C-alpha cells in the first residue's frame with residue numbers, strides 16, 4: 001500500500017487519527033495502555049486518548065485504579081492503537097507525567113454530568129459488592145450535586161501524558177510484507193527514523 005509518510009511522527013499520527021475518525025465506527029481514539037508495577041508484571045486495558053500534540057498522548061483516569069497505582073510505581077507506559085478498518089497500528093512508549101491540576105479541572109468541568117457523577121461514584125478497580133450498591137451511591141451523589149450545579153473534580157480523577165520516546169507506525173500490505181517505521185527521539189530532541197522488518 002502506498003502511504004504518505006513524514007519526517008515528523010506527530011504530524012503523521014495526527015493524519016492517521018483524523019483518517020480513523022472518519023472511518024472507524026466506534027472510539028477511533030481508543031488505545032491499549034500497558035503499565036507495569038514494581039513487581040515487573042505488565043497489565044493492559046483500553047483507554048481513550050483525549051489530546052495529542054508534540055507534548056504527547058493525554059488520557060484521564062482514576063489515580064487509585066490498578067493502572068494509577070502502577071504508574072505511580074513505574075512512571076513509564078506503552079500504548080497501542082489498532083484501526084481495523086484502516087489496517088493500521090501505532091505503538092508508542094515513553095515516560096509518564098501527570099497533567100496539572102488546572103488541566104485536570106478544565107477537562108473534568110467539560111465532562112457530561114453523568115460522567116462527573118460516575119467519577120465520584122466509582123472506586124475504580126476495587127471490589128464492588130453489588131450493582132445495586134453502585135446505583136444507590138449514584139442516587140446519593142445526584143442529591144448532593146444536583147444537575148445544573150457545579151460538580152467538583154474528585155482529587156483522584158487525574159490526567160496523564162505519555163511523552164513518547166518511540167512511536168512506531170505499521171501498515172498492512174496485501175502481500176503480508178507489512179511496512180513498519182519506527183521514530184526514536186534522540187539526544188538532540190530530534191526524531192531518528194528506522195524501517196523495521198515486518
Ligand SMILES: Cc1cc2nc3c(=O)[nH]c(=O)nc-3n(C[C@H](O)[C@H](O)[C@H](O)COP(=O)(O)O)c2cc1C
Nearest residue numbers: 027030045046047048060061062065066067068125
Ligand atoms: C473503548 C474503551 C475506552 C475506555 N476509556 C477509559 C478511559 O478513558 N479512562 C478510564 O479510566 N477507563 C477507560 N476504560 C475502562 C478501562 O479499560 C478499565 O476497565 C478501567 O480504566 C480500569 O482499569 P485498571 O483496573 O487497569 O486501572 C475504557 C474501556 C474501553 C473498552
